[in-house]
Amino acid sequence: MYTLLCLLGLSVVVLGQIPRACDSPPQWESREIRIDREQNFEIRRLLTYDATNRRERRLEEIEIGSNRTFVDEVILWNENVQYTLDLKTRKCNKTVPYRPWRERGVPPGSRFDFEVVVGAAGVENEHVNILYFSWNSTDGDRNLGMVTSPNCVPIQNYHLSQKYGLEESTYYDVTVGIKDPMNFIPPEECANL
Numbered sequence: 001m002y003t004l005l006c007l008l009g010l011s012v013v014v015l016g017q018i019p020r021a022c023d024s025p026p027q028w029e030s031r032e033i034r035i036d037r038e039q040n041f042e043i044r045r046l047l048t049y050d051a052t053n054r055r056e057r058r059l060e061e062i063e064i065g066s067n068r069t070f071v072d073e074v075i076l077w078n079e080n081v082q083y084t085l086d087l088k089t090r091k092c093n094k095t096v097p098y099r100p101w102r103e104r105g106v107p108p109g110s111r112f113d114f115e116v117v118v119g120a121a122g123v124e125n126e127h128v129n130i131l132y133f134s135w136n137s138t139d140g141d142r143n144l145g146m147v148t149s150p151n152c153v154p155i156q157n158y159h160l161s162q163k164y165g166l167e168e169s170t171y172y173d174v175t176v177g178i179k180d181p182m183n184f185i186p187p188e189e190c191a192n193l
Ligand SMILES: *[C@@H]1O[C@H](CO)[C@@H](O)[C@H](O)[C@H]1NC(C)=O
Pocket: 064, 065, 066, 067
């Protein structure tokens, strides 16, 4: 945990450890930055997240070293299907999802670890209370979720697994709910696969 905090570069004040429950909204949209420092890649995406139906839409830019690719992904875990459209070539691939479904934010039943204040503690409109939760996935992977208090809006997730190492996702401009349910219809290039 403290390694993660150091990694975040936050100087923190740890407040009282009153256990809390916090369920993030099951459906939301945001910009996301995914960084894998070990493998030197970064993904910037527009994310539509739907935990109710276990699906995601991602419009993303992948930067590996100095190379960039642009893809549009629709991943439907309940149907075990992933559509990946290369936005340069307009070629669509249909595969099984590249990884199992994962909760973002903080799912029900997670363990409350601690609360911190970022910004000027006690000064109105100059700080945000952040709650840290952790949970273990059924496959044994470790998860950490940082959310705002009191509404549990996702800020950051860490996922630690043998297969993928440490993955870090940060969310910006989160809006709760899904504006356009048509977002989960794959692009037309993927229609007849
Ligand atoms: C970037 O792409 C070029 C040409 O496709 C390739 O030769 C090079 O290895 C790639 N670099 C990285 C870091 O993937």
